[in-house]
Amino acid sequence: MTPVRLLGAADIRTLAAELDVTPTKKLGQNFVVDANTVRKIVQTARVTGGERVVEIGPGLGSLTLAILETGARVSAVEIDPRLAARLPQTAAERGVPDGHLEVVLHDAMTVEELPGDPTVLVANLPYNVSVPVLLHFMRTFPRLERGVVMVQAEVGERLAAGPGSKIYGAPSLKAAWYGAWRLAGTVSRHVFWPVPNVDSVLVAFERAETPAGTLKERERTFRLIDLAFQQRRKMLRQALAGALGGSAARASEILESAGVAPTARGESLSLADFLAVARAQAAHG
Incomplete structure (x- = not known):
């Protein structure tokens, strides 16, 4: 050559x-x-x-x-x-x-x-x-x-x-x-x-050798990520209230079921944490 x-x-x-x-x-x-x-x-x-x-x-x-x-x-x-x-x-x-x-x-x-x-x-x-x-x-x-x-x-x-x-x-x-x-x-x-x-x-x-999740899970996860960082100073129970049941109390329940503290902020969560919340959101309808 x-x-x-x-x-x-x-x-x-x-x-x-x-x-x-x-x-x-x-x-x-x-x-x-x-x-x-x-x-x-x-x-x-x-x-x-x-x-x-x-x-x-x-x-x-x-x-x-x-x-x-x-x-x-x-x-x-x-x-x-x-x-x-x-x-x-x-x-x-x-x-x-x-x-x-x-x-x-x-x-x-x-x-x-x-x-x-x-x-x-x-x-x-x-x-x-x-x-x-x-x-x-x-x-x-x-x-x-x-x-x-x-x-x-x-x-x-x-x-x-x-x-x-x-x-x-x-x-x-x-x-x-x-x-x-x-x-x-x-x-x-x-x-x-x-x-x-x-x-x-x-x-x-x-x-990664295997995808982090399904296409539907990716959509849910990315939406939650966007919401969390649009209001990154807020606790997740507030920042995600609209997506997780419509109230801070309901959001807290879903976050806790995913193993995530409702008082946490988005910047402290890993991708696995956000994916767990997305799966909990789906499970709770």
Whole structure:
């Protein structure tokens, strides 16, 4: 296989000028211009030759080429028609063999099918939609076994947070439904063009071998999580009263039957606790 040539800062600016692309805050675009950084992301994700990888928002292709450099095959989901049309040409010019890259022109928030049925997710996620996009992919593509995403530091810390932390919340719990998440490194803001005004981190995940619960239980659990953290200062017997019987007294009964203290707050509960409450809610009609 011909060695794949990665993009440098000058290459990225040349491509952007050719396509008349200006990174926009609306799409959360910040292009990585450092080859060492994209290789670090791919190495952290343990991508190997022959694997099927999905990349969200490939942009001008800096991370895409680093994934393809391993010999993996990539399905890249891109919302911008100009970027989607140019990426296969860039890959070919840089030594990527035919058939190793497929570009899907689609909004990552609503895509339902991916060529190649990928098992690994690698992405530099737009800051403004990173959590909704991640949850959509975990829900929609159950064959995704592991992955690494680069996100805003605050978002990554929330995804990896555990019970009792001030930053623990709905994103932490909903991500935990699908598996284990951990911080896997920091990324300097100076490897991006344009330079963002926030720091970034790498977050790695491994999907759980068995689902936490059924689809119906997931819906109930996520609804309870949302209610608990919309009023995170309130005790659960108050925050969940509307969902659990309509009164604090009835909510207390259901919480106690699930083994959860009615006076607890959402930030102290694990995913297993919320799932137990959802099951108790169902049992009590």
